[in-house]
Amino acid sequence: MTSSARPLLNRRLAEFGTTIFAEMSALAQQTGAINLGQGFPDTDGPEAVREAAVRALREGHGNQYPPGPGIPELRTAIAGHQQRRYGLAYDPDREVLVTVGATEAIAASLLALVEPGDEVVALEPYYDSYAACIAMAGGTRVPVTLRPHAGGFALDLDELRAAVTPRTRLLLLNTPHNPTGTVLSRAELAAVAELACERDLLVITDEVYEHLVFDGAEHIPLASLPGMRERTVTIGSAGKTFSFTGWKVGWITASPELVTAVRSAKQFLTYVGSGPFQYAVAEALRLPESYFDDFRADHQAKRDLLSAGLAAAGFEVFRPAGTYFVTTDIRPLGESDGFAFCRALPKRCGVVAIPNAVFYDHREEGAPFVRFAFCKQTAVLEEAVTRLKALAG
Ligand SMILES: *Cc1c(COP(=O)(O)O)cnc(C)c1O
Secondary structure (H helix, E strand, O other): OOOOOOOOOOOOOOOOOOOHHHHHHHHHHHHOOEEOOOOOOOOOOOHHHHHHHHHHHHOOOOOOOOOOOOOHHHHHHHHHHHHHHHOOOOOOOOOEEEEOHHHHHHHHHHHHHOOOOOEEEEEEOOOHHHHHHHHHOOOEEEEEEOEEEOOEEEOOHHHHHHHOOOOEEEEEEEOOOOOOOOOOOHHHHHHHHHHHHHOOOEEEEEOOOOOOEOOOOOOOOHHHOOOOHHHEEEEEEHHHHOOOOOOOOEEEEOOHHHHHHHHHHHHHHOOOOOHHHHHHHHHHOOOOHHHHHHHHHHHHHHHHHHHHHHHHOOOEEEOOOEOOEEEEEOHHHOOOOHHHHHHHHHHHHOEEOEEHHHHOOOHHHHOOEEEEEOOOOHHHHHHHHHHHHHHHO
């Protein structure tokens, strides 16, 4: 037994209890509700890619520790993808690192680059692992809040600038942004780049939804802006792009110095992972353009279906420009507490959602917002929309 005077969980992590996803998924199971809480697809990715994984496993590729930086085939495919899509040239041997999902890329980058006491400026609401990883690195998070504006959520560039202090080490960006669906414009990214260069900041940019940008808009990698390539760690993942979230294949692209630093942390987290899946993802990244077009069009249609249903049920809907989430405001329904609303929703109408407040330090800022995932089969979304209509009545 341990001393009862001292809590088991250390001070750095004490504030991070069990994630809301566990609570809400359990609630979905108990009540038989449709789970639009956690963002995972209910249909697996392309058959050919699955077969590539089976083949790798059978032929003995990746069943033993793959190389620390990732298998050369995958690093070459990642570099090819960045070159083809964005005109960004990365050396597969020195500027690409394969990680165990974007989650490990985030953790390793923060653990490698943040000194205790450093401030990390991040867009609030944020993906839940950011706050925990900044804490594990001993950093201090400084949120810059995205606020409702013109039917979406917007970044206030003056607030961003004001958040940077002499102690700021890095900016942690996410575009397309989970949970708001915001896609930063070229002008916004240019302002971020100017600030980073002027204040000599590193940037970690989480671009796992790079292929889910709607309405003909384009995803612009921050690293493609002047002065940014050498100070930016760009994070990607096969989980979201190819609908294999269980495979946990992610990556970073960055300068040799940054990759070396991040690898120093990564090698002691998992060393390597996802052996056979690395071979399959190398093939996936070479799928024809039509795969990416269909993937985007399919999710855009699902966004439209769920958004229209939520609006009909009485929510204010913030139309997402990207990702597979739609954020709503519950105040038109006469509600103001997203937590209470989400805890009651499965019983009220058989749907599970996530209160955005969990993604905020300023909980009150996020209180009336609720997130629904639309990466589900059309029939499932149609049923959810039918059930949600009960709220309007
Ligand atoms: C899902 C998600 C991740 C995690 O990606 P994995 O590859 O599954 O580890 C990281 N960042 C954001 C914004 C996400 O939504």
